[in-house]
Amino acid sequence: MSTVMDADALAEARELNGTLHKFRQVNEIIDRHGKDPSNLIAILQEVQEEYRYLPEEIMTYISTVMEIHPSSVYGVATFYAQFSLEPKGKHIIKVCDGTACHVRNSQWIIDSLREHLRLKQGEHTTKDMIFTLETVACIGACALAPAMMLDEEIYGQLTPDKIKEIVDKIAAEEEK
Amino acid sequence: MSTAKVDMNSVHKDYCQALKREKIRVAVCAGLGCIVNGALKLYDALEAEIKAKGIYADLSYLLEDESNSGCSVVKTGCQGFCEAGALIRIEPAGLVYIHVKPEDAAEIAERTLLKGEIIERLAYKAPYSDKAVAERNEIPFFSGQKQIVLRNCGIIDPSDIRDYIAHDGYLALQKALKEMSRDQVIATVIDSGLKGRGGAGFPAGRKWAFAKAEESDTKYMVCNADEGDPGAFMDRSVLEGDPHSIIEAMAIAGYAIGASHGYIYVRAEYPLAVARLKHALKEARDNGLLGNDILGSGFDFDIKIKEGAGAFVCGEESALLASIEGKRGMPRPKPPFPAQKGLWGYPTVINNVETLASVPLVILRGAEWFSSCGVGRSTGTKTFALSGKVRNTGLVEVPMGTTLRDMIFKIGGGIRDDKRFKAVQIGGPSGGCLTEEHLDLTLDYDSLAKVGAIIGSGGLVVMDEDTCMVEMARFFMHFTQSESCGKCVPCREGTKRMLEILEKIVAGKGTMEDLELLDEVARMVKDASLCGLGKTAPNPVLTMIKYFRDEYLAHVVDKRCPAGQCQAFKSYYIDPELCKGCGKCSRGCPAGAISGKPREAYGIDTEACLKCGACVEMCPFGAIGKGDGPKSKEDNERNG
Ligand SMILES: Cc1cc2nc3c(=O)[nH]c(=O)nc-3n(C[C@H](O)[C@H](O)[C@H](O)COP(=O)(O)O)c2cc1C
Ligand code: FES
Numbered sequence: 119m120s121t122v123m124d125a126d127a128l129a130e131a132r133e134l135n136g137t138l139h140k141f142r143q144v145n146e147i148i149d150r151h152g153k154d155p156s157n158l159i160a161i162l163q164e165v166q167e168e169y170r171y172l173p174e175e176i177m178t179y180i181s182t183v184m185e186i187h188p189s190s191v192y193g194v195a196t197f198y199a200q201f202s203l204e205p206k207g208k209h210i211i212k213v214c215d216g217t218a219c220h221v222r223n224s225q226w227i228i229d230s231l232r233e234h235l236r237l238k239q240g241e242h243t244t245k246d247m248i249f250t251l252e253t254v255a256c257i258g259a260c261a262l263a264p265a266m267m268l269d270e271e272i273y274g275q276l277t278p279d280k281i282k283e284i285v286d287k288i289a290a291e292e293e294k
Numbered sequence: 295m296s297t298a299k300v301d302m303n304s305v306h307k308d309y310c311q312a313l314k315r316e317k318i319r320v321a322v323c324a325g326l327g328c329i330v331n332g333a334l335k336l337y338d339a340l341e342a343e344i345k346a347k348g349i350y351a352d353l354s355y356l357l358e359d360e361s362n363s364g365c366s367v368v369k370t371g372c373q374g375f376c377e378a379g380a381l382i383r384i385e386p387a388g389l390v391y392i393h394v395k396p397e398d399a400a401e402i403a404e405r406t407l408l409k410g411e412i413i414e415r416l417a418y419k420a421p422y423s424d425k426a427v428a429e430r431n432e433i434p435f436f437s438g439q440k441q442i443v444l445r446n447c448g449i450i451d452p453s454d455i456r457d458y459i460a461h462d463g464y465l466a467l468q469k470a471l472k473e474m475s476r477d478q479v480i481a482t483v484i485d486s487g488l489k490g491r492g493g494a495g496f497p498a499g500r501k502w503a504f505a506k507a508e509e510s511d512t513k514y515m516v517c518n519a520d521e522g523d524p525g526a527f528m529d530r531s532v533l534e535g536d537p538h539s540i541i542e543a544m545a546i547a548g549y550a551i552g553a554s555h556g557y558i559y560v561r562a563e564y565p566l567a568v569a570r571l572k573h574a575l576k577e578a579r580d581n582g583l584l585g586n587d588i589l590g591s592g593f594d595f596d597i598k599i600k601e602g603a604g605a606f607v608c609g610e611e612s613a614l615l616a617s618i619e620g621k622r623g624m625p626r627p628k629p630p631f632p633a634q635k636g637l638w639g640y641p642t643v644i645n646n647v648e649t650l651a652s653v654p655l656v657i658l659r660g661a662e663w664f665s666s667c668g669v670g671r672s673t674g675t676k677t678f679a680l681s682g683k684v685r686n687t688g689l690v691e692v693p694m695g696t697t698l699r700d701m702i703f704k705i706g707g708g709i710r711d712d713k714r715f716k717a718v719q720i721g722g723p724s725g726g727c728l729t730e731e732h733l734d735l736t737l738d739y740d741s742l743a744k745v746g747a748i749i750g751s752g753g754l755v756v757m758d759e760d761t762c763m764v765e766m767a768r769f770f771m772h773f774t775q776s777e778s779c780g781k782c783v784p785c786r787e788g789t790k791r792m793l794e795i796l797e798k799i800v801a802g803k804g805t806m807e808d809l810e811l812l813d814e815v816a817r818m819v820k821d822a823s824l825c826g827l828g829k830t831a832p833n834p835v836l837t838m839i840k841y842f843r844d845e846y847l848a849h850v851v852d853k854r855c856p857a858g859q860c861q862a863f864k865s866y867y868i869d870p871e872l873c874k875g876c877g878k879c880s881r882g883c884p885a886g887a888i889s890g891k892p893r894e895a896y897g898i899d900t901e902a903c904l905k906c907g908a909c910v911e912m913c914p915f916g917a918i919g920k921g922d923g924p925k926s927k928e929d930n931e932r933n934g
Binding site (some may be wrong): 161 | 326327329331344376377521522523524525526527530561562563564565600601602603604606617618619620621623624679681682683687688689719722723753754755757761766769770775777779827850
C-alpha cells in the first residue's frame, strides 16, 4: 500500500473533513437544545440561520442523531413557511402583504421590487444571491402600511422610490 | 430583592416612594412604528439634553438616596398612536408630543421640562384645524379609550421589573398566592366575566376550572402569542410593552389550575417581543417571582418560550400544542379538549395574550370592578388594531360596547383623504365585513355574532371607496387557502375551489353560475371543516356577497369594477376640464395610447391602453383619473 494519497483520495478526504466540520456545527446546535423531539423546530431554525436554508444531508443527519424518522423532519421542514429547502440570498426582503398593507397597495411595492431586482416570474432570489424577495402575512407593522422587513430592520410607509433607495444602498455596500 | 421570601408589599412601597421623587417622566414610545420614525435617536437626544440640564434621574438614582429627585426618560412599548410617531408622553403633566425629531430635544428640555411651557408646534392638531392640543385627555384618539390591557404599555419601561412592580406589578400574584385559595382565584375570574380574546370568546375562568378538575401531577399553562391575523398587532404590543403582565398572569393561572410549567408560543416574525420576554423571564427568576417556592408560598412555576416558524394554523390551539411538541402544526378533532388532554397528553390551559393581560387587575381589583366595564355579557375592554384607510392608525383599547362609528370617526379620525367609508373588516380572515348600516352597532361578542361577524383577534381594517370588495374576498381566500394545513378535505379542496372562482371573477371571466357555486362551496366548507380555520374561512366571502352583492354582479354581469381596483377592468379617463393639453402623458405612455393636440384636452384609446397607470403619475394637473369618467359633483360633495 502506498503511503502517498492519490489526488482523488485527497479530494475525498478534504470533502470528508468539510462534512465533518459542517456536522460539528450541527452537533453543537443539537447539543445546545437537547435531543428531545420537541426541540426539532428550534434546531431547524438555528440550522437555517447558519446556512440560510436546510441542506438535505443535514436534515438526514439530524434525523439520525435525534432518532426522528426522516419523513417527520422533512414534514416539519416543509410545513412551516419559515423553512426553505433552497439556498436563499444574503439579504431577505419580506414585503408585508397583510390585510392592512394590502389595502394600502402592497402589491404595487411587490411589483416594483420584482422589477427593480430583475426577478422573473417564479424567481425569488437574485442571480448574485444577494437578495431574496418574499411576501409575508403581516409583520405587525400595520400602522406603517405598506411595510417590509429587510433582514431584521423594518421599513414603513413605502413607495417605489423609497424601496429603490433602500435596496440600492445595500447593493452598493455589497459591491464594495 | 434576591431571596424567594421577599415581601412584595414592602418592595412595592420602596419603589413607589422612589417614583414619587421622579418629578417628570418623559416616556419615549419605542414601539415599532416610532422606532421606524427615529424614536431611538430621539431617546438618546432627550437623555443627553436632560443630563446636560443636570436634572436627570433614573430609577436607580432615585432609589439610592431619599433626597434624590429629578426627571427621568424611559423607552416604552407602543403608545398606540403609530400614525403620529415618533411620539413622547410627558407625565404627570399628561402631555403628548407627536412627530418629534431628535432636533426637538433641546427645545423640549428647555421649554417644557424646565419651564413647563407647551410647544405648540409638536402638539396634535385636528384635521382642518390650527388649534394645538397637547393634553392627552383632549386628543380624540386617546380620550375615547379606556386602558386595562394596555395600562402599562407606553408608560413603563418594559425592560425594568422595578418599574413594573412600582406600577402594582406582581401584587396580584402575591395576593393570589398568599390570600386566595385556588378555587377563589378561579371564582373571581369566572365572576369577572372575562372571556378569551383570542377569537373564540370562551370564558377564561371556566376553562381554568375544567383544567383544575382534572386529576394529574403534570399540567401546563400556555400563552398563545401567535397572533396570526394579518392585520393585527395588539398582542405584539403587549409583549413588547408590558411583558411582565403576561408572566404574572401565567403564574396566577398556573397556581389556579395546578400547573408548574408554562410555555409562551410566539410568532417567528416578532423578534423584539421574544427578546423582551427573555429579558423579563430572567428578571422574574432573579427576583424569585418564577422558579421554586415563589414568594415563599411553596408554589413552583417556570416558563419557556417557543418560537413559531410561520404557520397561521398554529394559532389554533391543538395545532399550537403539536407545534410545541416539535411536530407539524396540524389541528386535531376536539374533544378531548386541551384542558383534558393537551401538551403531551396532560391537561393544558391555553389563553391568548390579551386575555392574560387583564388577569392581574381582575385579581387585584376584583371581579366587580372588571365587570362594571363593558356591556351585558361582554365585560372589560377590547384592544383593536386600527388600520387601513383611516386617518389615525394605531392601537386602541375601548370598553366593550363602543360603537363602530366612534371607533372609526372619533378615535380613528375618519377616512383618509376625505374619501368615503365603505366597509371595515373585523376579525381578520376568519371574520366578516361590516358596512355603513352597521356604524351604530356596538362592538361586543353578542351584537357582532348577530350580524355574522366576530371580534376575533381585534384587527379592524378600514376600507374606502377605492377598495374592491371582490378583490378583498380574493385576498382573504388566498390567505386561508395557502394557510390551510391540508389535513381535512373540505378545507383543503374547498378553499382552493373558492379561490379559483374568485380569481376568475376578478379576472373578468366570472359567470352567474360561478357566483352560485361560490356561495354553495362556502357553506359546505363552513359546515364540514375540521378546525376553526376552515369553519371560518368562508366568512369574508359570505359577508361580502351579502352586503356587496352589487359589486359581485358588476364584475360578473357588467364586467366592471366599481372601485376601479381590479386590473382586468381598469380604465382611465382624462378630465377635459382639468387637462391643459401639455402632452406629458402622451410622451410617457408606453403603449402610445394617448393622443391629442397641444393645449387641447387629450384622450385615451382604451383599446390600446395597458392600464399601467403611468399617465396618472405623469400628469401635473391631476387630470387623469381611474374609472369610467369624472365623478359627479354631487358625489364629491357627499365625500367632503
Ligand atoms: C385558524 C385559527 C387561528 C387562530 N389564531 C389565534 C391566534 O393567533 N392567537 C390566539 O390567541 N388565538 C388564536 N386562535 C384561537 C385559539 O384556538 C384559542 O381559542 C385561543 O388561543 C384560546 O385563548 P383565549 O380563550 O384566551 O382566547 C385561532 C384559532 C383558529 C381556528
Ligand atoms: S398588515 Fe402590514 S404589518 Fe400588518
